[in-house]
Amino acid sequence: MIYKILIVEDDLTIASLVNENLKKWGFASDYVRDFNQVMAEFTKMQPHLVLLDISLPFFNGFYWCSEIRKLSKVPIIFLSSHTENLDIVMAMNMGGDDYITKPFSMDVVIVKLQAILRRTYTYYMENQNLEAGGMILNISDTTLTFENTNIELTKNEYKIIKLLMERKNTVVSREDIMTYLWDSDSFIDDNTLTVNINRLRKKLEEHGIRDIIQTKKGMGYLLHDERVF
Template identity: 50%
Template sequence: MFKIMIVEDDVRIKEILLENIVRWGFDGKVVENFNEVFVEFSKYSPHLILMDINLPFFDGYYWCGKIREISKVPIIFVSSRNNNMDVIMAINMGGDDFIQKPFSLEILMAKINALIRRTYSYADAQTNVLQYKNIVLNMKDNSVFFKDKRVELSRNEFSILYLLMKNNGNLISRDKIMRSLWEDESFVDDNTLTVNINRLRKKLENIELEDLIKTKKRQGYIIL
């Protein structure tokens, strides 16, 4: 089932949008905490976003820009603003379409269906991210996001975190990590692995993930 996230401050419009999205057979989620739009996006992983411009704290342009750093998910701006500069700004920030309030529900749903068909008509509809809880690993630029904070990783650091996140809940031995890095044409011995793990942990501390990687003595590492 396709998932649609609604980022809208008007209570009545939120209700109308959610009701119609569900009626058309989509799964819908309304964002309630406008300080955590990026976190909600990361947790929900929607196939399409309906985004108002006028929002508390940060506007829709800001959140569109943040999401575009890691994802090409379709974004339709739904706004009461009606001058050409607003439309241009919305598209320049990465929006795929713009519909003005008050709007026709029939036209909006037609736009949603058309955009979903165009975007997901291919077998590969990936967003180039790996997500675990509220942590987002961006495979396009070797960076990791958490709570609206971002840090860049080296190739080895990224490979280690990718392996641990992809196998979260499972213990990964040091040998398996080293074999994974070797296959990536980056020879890593036991001492070098320790250095990379320590550097990775240091970077994760900068985005409040100091306890993410657990060590099992003489066994390996695990993310729980």
């Protein structure tokens, strides 16, 4: 798995140099050039880690850190010339995972970056994402994306899509789904599952994902690993 790194750095010369070094280490990295589009770039890239400066045009790094945290638990490393303890404490309190002061050594950046990636994405990244029909379900932060758009899911909707994606192209019985959702299939009204499935289908259809969950009468449900237009 190639890790994606997004660099949000005020000095574009530094951003470019960091970007080049990260690519030499095998990362898929890029940096923000339009600081009005930080969240758009984040949503488009869906990075595994963000390198974030504090002093930025328009809004500072603390602001963007809080905005990212509304959507994701992705690791954030602050890169800043601010050396005051108050800034470091604030960065950590806002959701940062580490703090590197400028001027910095790229060796230090790489070592810290690798350490955080190891801690965050244990074992294999393949096990952290499920893919089917153009959808990507990130197990680590429970987000479902389609064509770079996040689809908000309830707890039950997430569990249903996760189970169906894990067993894509295979019929999953209603009993299995109900047991997975409620740890029992004995005391749950059968219509409750139907309601949950229909709500999930409607939500997917609103994002252009049609007929991907099929009902197999008397058997259960099947999720196809292909897009249906």
